[in-house]
Amino acid sequence: MADELSQDLEELRHLRSIAKRPRIISLLSSEVLSLEKSLKAPAEPVVPAPIANTTVPVTTPGLNYTTLSSFSWEQDAEKLKIYIFLEGVDHEKVETVLKPMSVDVKFHDVQGKNYRCAIPKLNKEIVPEKSKVIVKPSKVIITLHKASKGNWVDLHFKEDKLKPNLDKDKDPMAGIMDMMKNMYEEGDEDMKRTIAKAWTESRSGKTANSMPGFP
Numbered sequence: 001m002a003d004e005l006s007q008d009l010e011e012l013r014h015l016r017s018i019a020k021r022p023r024i025i026s027l028l029s030s031e032v033l034s035l036e037k038s039l040k041a042p043a044e045p046v047v048p049a050p051i052a053n054t055t056v057p058v059t060t061p062g063l064n065y066t067t068l069s070s071f072s073w074e075q076d077a078e079k080l081k082i083y084i085f086l087e088g089v090d091h092e093k094v095e096t097v098l099k100p101m102s103v104d105v106k107f108h109d110v111q112g113k114n115y116r117c118a119i120p121k122l123n124k125e126i127v128p129e130k131s132k133v134i135v136k137p138s139k140v141i142i143t144l145h146k147a148s149k150g151n152w153v154d155l156h157f158k159e160d161k162l163k164p165n166l167d168k169d170k171d172p173m174a175g176i177m178d179m180m181k182n183m184y185e186e187g188d189e190d191m192k193r194t195i196a197k198a199w200t201e202s203r204s205g206k207t208a209n210s211m212p213g214f215p
Contacts, residue, residue, distance in 0.1 A: 009035045015180075015198045021191065024183060031179070065106065065116035077149045080126075082142040084117055086110060091135040098128040098144075101157070105133060105142060117142070121157040124148070 009032065016028040073082045086107065093108040101122050107115040122144075130145035146152075184195045 005035055005039055009039065015195075018194060018198050020194065024191070027179065027183075063108075063114055065114045068115050068117040071117065073155060075152060077151070078146055080144045080146060080152065080155075082117070082144070082155070084140040084142070085138065086115060086140055087138050089135050089140055094133060094135060094140075096133050098126070098131050100125045100128065100147065103142065103144065105140075107140070119155055123152045123154050123157050124150075 012028055012032050012035065016025060016032060019025045019028060068084055068086070071082055071084045073080060075081070082103075088111045089107050090109070093110075095106040095108065097104040102118075102120050103122065103126075104118045104120075105116070107117075125147035127145045127147050132143050134141045134143070180195060184192055
């Protein structure tokens with residue numbers, strides 16, 4: 001199994017070296033890193049982050065909220081900050097519910113109105129007990145502490161069909177082949193030629209037509 005993973009790793013590195021598009025390079029780099037970790041040591045069990053709810057006042061059923069869909073955000077490797085520009089917020093009238101994969105913050109009685117900022121499914125997990133909401137005169141800052149370091153491509157969770165499904169009970173190369181097929185099918189003519197050429201070069205000397213679906 002280790003020999004197979006080593007060969008897969010070598011091929012992925014080769015494909016990454018000739019890829020041109022940033023998204024494709026990022027995807028291939030992610031898989032190279034994943035296989036490198038698999039070869040070094042068995043994956044450690046992931047301990048789910050505890051769910052922590054911080055609620056201030058209990059809301060009255062039937063309240064109407066104006067959804068705050070316009071806001072800005074920035075991030076570093078460990079934290080992500082959401083900036084909501086809203087004046088007149090009383091920190092004692094803010095209701096915050098933070099969970100590993102969701103954010104729900106309600107602002108009550110802001111100049112006679114109720115507002116809500118909710119992200120039902122985040123891009124990745126956060127650590128609720130390390131996250132916080134800070135109220136300032138003209139804005140509110142929601143600081144989310146990431147469960148694992150790295151950059152998020154978006155705040156919201158999105159299925160990425162280009163991401164290979166590396167099920168531990170399946171052949172790791174099968175998921176990578178699915179990713180390459182999707183890249184080939186969705187790419188332009190230059191990308192198709194690049195992938196086809198890379199695959200031919202990486203498979204030279206091996207059984208012909210080892211990856212159905214490629215010309």
